[in-house]
Amino acid sequence: MIEMLVSGLAGVVLGLSLAAPPGPMNAVIAEESVLRGWRSGFLAGLGAMTADACFFVLALAGVIAVVREAPIVRGLMVGVGGLLMLYFAYGAAQDATSTFTTDEVDEDAKGFRKAFALAITNPYQIIWWLTAGVGLLDPGRFDVLSGLPGSLTVSTGGPIIIVGFFAGIACWITGFPAALSAAGKRVDSFAPAVAYVSAGILALAGVSFVYDSVTTLV
Template sequence: MDASFYFKGFLLGLAIAAPVGPIGVLCIRRTIASGRLVGLLSGIGAATADACFGSIAAFGLTVIAHFLLDQRIWLQTFGGLFLVFLAARTWRSAGAADAAKLGKSNRLFGAYGSTFVLTLTNPMTILSFISMFAGIGLTSGDPWQAFSIVLGVFSGSAFWWLLLSVCIGSFQEKMDRKAFIWVDHLSAVVIFGFAIVSLYHVFNKLL
C-alpha cells in the first residue's frame, strides 16, 4: 500500500463527507433517535458508496462510469423521490424511537442500505473523483496507488461519520420527548428541502 496516496485519499474522504447534506441530516437524526451505532452505519453506507465511485475513477472503469453517467437523470430522480419518502416517514414517526418499530438487525441493515443507495443516485461524484485524483497525481494503471487512495477515501469518510455519531450521541440522553419531536420535524423539513432541490435540477435538465 502506498502510504502517501492513502493519506491523500483519507483527506479527500474527510472533505467529501464533512459538508452537511441529506446524509448528514439522516446520520444526526438517526443517532439521536436510535443511538450511535445506527447513526454510524448510516454514514458508513455513504462511505461505502463513495468508495465504489472512487474505485471506478481510480481503476479507470470507464464502461461502468459511462453507464452510470448516462443514467444520471433516472438515478437522480429516484434519489429525489427517495428523499421525499424519507422526509415523510421521519415526520410521521416524530418522537418515536426506531428501535421500537424494527428488529435490531433490520434496523442496522436499513440504516446502512438506505444511505448506500441514496449516495449511489448521484453518479456525478465519479467526475469529481476523476478530477481530484488527477490533481493529486494518481498514475493511471497503477493498482497500488488506486487501492491506497480508495482505501484512504473510505477511511476518511468513515472517520468523519464515527466522529459525528459519537459527538451527537452525547446529546441523546439529555433530550426529552418534546426535543425528539422537534428534531424529527426539523430533519424532515430539511430532507424534504434537499429533495425539492434535487428534483428541481432534474426538471431543468429535462427542459
C-alpha cells in the same frame, strides 16, 4: 516516507470533503443516531460509504466517465434520488414522535438500506465522483506548496491516497453519530428536533433534485 504520509492525509481530507458537508446523507445519519443510537447512525453512514465503494469500482471501470457524457442518465438518477428523499423526509417527520429504543437488527438494517439507496442516487455524490473522484483515481503527482518555498508532494491514483480517502469517511461516520447520540441522550427533546430538521433538509433537497431532473430531461 513523507510523500506517503502527505498522500494519506490528502486522502483523508478528500474523504471528509465528501462525507462531512451538511446535506441529505448527514440528515439521515443524524436522524438514525439520535432516535436509535450510535450503532444505527454508524450503520447508516456505512450504507453511504458502501455506495461510495460502488462508485469507486464504477470509476475504475470507466462507467463514471460514461455517465458524465449522458445527461439523460444523470437526469434520471437525480430524479430517482429526489423522489427517494421526499419519501424518506415523510418517514423522518413520522420518526420525530419516536423515543429512544434499544438497538434492533431490523432497525439497523433499515437505516443501512435507506442510506445506501439515497447515497447511490445522491446527485452530490455522483457529481463528486465525476470531478474530485476522477482526480483521486488519476495517477499523478502535484505539489501542494506550489508557488511557495519548499515542496510537499501528493501522489494520486495510488493505494495510499485511496486508503486515506476511505479512512476519512470512516472517521466521520464513526465520530458524527457518536456526538449526536451522546447529545440526544442528555437532552430528550433533542431527538425529535433533529428528526424534524432532517425531514426538512431531505424535503428541500428532494424538491430541488426533482426540479433539476425535470429541467434536464425536458
